[in-house]
Amino acid sequence: MFLITHKKKLTQSVSMFKVKAPFIVKHAKPGQFVMLRIEQNGERIPLTIAESNHEDETITLIVQSAGATTKRLLELNTGDSIQDLAGPLGKPSKVTGLKRVCVVGGGVGCAIAYPIAKALRQEHTIVHTIIGFRNKELVFLEDEFKAVSNHMYLVTDNGSAGRKGFVTDILKELLLKGETYDEVIAIGPLIMMKMVSEMTKPYHIKTIVSMNPIMVDGTGMCGGCRVSVDHEMKFACVDGPEFDGHLVDFDEAIQRNKMYQEFEHEQYNDACKQK
């Protein structure tokens, strides 16, 4: 069992958890994830490590209510335990040797983008961040991003916080203005990562995206997380989760995420009823 040592609500639907995990902390790096199972009958889901804290041997997870399991997880509090937690899995983000990087985060993807932005900053990289949310109530980590960015841009769909619009609107402006980057790192909904990748392609700016497909084990065993990258089959859990956004088949990935839509809907309703 893995003890939740601290829980903090970030928004209505997003919470931050610190979980005791000595075996994971040791080698965890930005961009890596854990597999988690809340309870005996629970499913195994991947969650990205937002931070690893060596002093108290905890990892930080930022969780948004997205399905039945995350909903159940959000109901847990400080002092509760998680049945199973394993990691760190996946390849770490490459954060060295870059001079200028634009980090783009969308929604809960910001939780994954933040440690990468922070790690880049520690490498003395010039970091521009663009973070986007649906509305003001959903904004989180704004101050944290500010602290690690040379420039930070906040957008919301309805303009209730920061500028009105999408992250791609800002990125477009920056690129048109002649900003140059060694790399753009985009983490968020598939459709956002697709749009960002399409936007940077004509500028030949290497664009890294973080895939979050359906997984069972997270160690390369199931192959459920396969993604087409440059027409080649890759497993997000062991070959990724980060890939070259210009080579990822996003339409296929979007379709693959719908595999269990019906079941997930039922499970989500069950999770709500149990409450």
Place this chain on the structure above:
Amino acid sequence: MLNTSQVKNKMPVQDPIRRISNFNEVALGYTDEQALDEARRCLDCKHKPCVNGCPVGIDIPAFIQKIIDNQIEEAYQIILESSMLSSVCGRVCPQETQCELLCVRANKGEAVAIGNLERYVSDYHFKNIQFDSSKPILNGFKVAVVGSGPAGLSCANDLNKLGYQVDIYEALHEAGGVLTYGIPEFRLPKAIVKREIEQLIAHGVNLITNVIIGKSLSIDDLFDMGYQAIFLGTGAGLPKFLGVPGEMLNGVYSANEYLTRINLMKSYEKQSQTPIQHPKRVAVIGGGNVALDAARSAKRLGVEEVYIVYRRSLKELPARYEEVEHAVDEGIQFKLLANLKEIIGNSEGFVKEIRCVDMILGAPDQSGRAKPIENPQSSFFLEVDQVIMAIGTTPNPLVTQSTEDLETNEKGCIITQDAWGLTTKNMVYAGGDVVTGSATVILAMGAGRQAAQAMHQKITLEKIK
């Protein structure tokens, strides 16, 4: 008194009509009378040919004689000297190509049903005998075993008996490896696997789940933690795909994923939160035991039409004969001499049908089996809404990729320097599927035991130095 019957006592099984709607074990096990009757078929040969066919060298005639003497626990103890997983091996070992193949009775009639008797003995033990919680006197050394499948468990068992503090590291949340995530409940009840592991823990072996060696901890971390030697029994868990068009469609599973969702995650139970698709028609690609496990699981999930699509003929089918028989009884349809060419999807990206071609058998290939050759004019379509790829697995690279001086061959299998499992890295041993590529439970067990002996010798030698 010798039983001169030329045929085995038939293993009682659950009725096919009933069993396709449940996941309970198919084979029910011998009654006491059947076991005694079968045991009496054994000639108790002096030269014991059957023992040579057993990868772990169980003294088969000796345990069978104990059944005749109605000393069933003594029979169990004889098996235990060579195999700690008799309840598993009695169920899943391919006896027909091992011990039973060499049985003298097979020269005229059927071999003695050694596997069924082994199972009978182990079932008796588990039903009637309490846990043995005796712990060996520790010798002051500790070893790490990576992976809790058959290779790791056997290695751990032997090292524990020799007085080592043994810690087993398992990446998943449950131990057992392929016994837990791969082989279905109806062929190997999970309660049996659990019981074997609990017995090991009762003897003082530590089981640490949720730790992925190669990710959570490296091999060198383990040495830093004070382990004298390390055994790698990480198996062959990486699924292969064919590379045909349509493998990314929704409804295409690797057999590994399909079986893991069912066996490990229990997605067939109402309370399980792990989803699995419930299609009408499924094609399982491949002809090994894993393919049959997937097909028969699909049947039990209520799939109406289940096809096995296999490139060669029934004769070459690598699955055990018993499994094929059970599958046929359960209504699995065999599309033999057929090769998958393409998976076709509907507008929403879900599987709609597959296209195959007929095959003709040619001269034997490298594997010694007839080489299947395509008849390109023979395209045919099969309407299915799910495809399960059961065409083999390769070793998981997490450990080897993260350990510089651990060499692998072109197939990703760990290279061992001798028959005892020593790898290219000092004090690191390996055995089972990670060395051989996917093979059998019993071979993995044998490899685990041999490595345990080698590790013990090496550590003892170092001590003297």
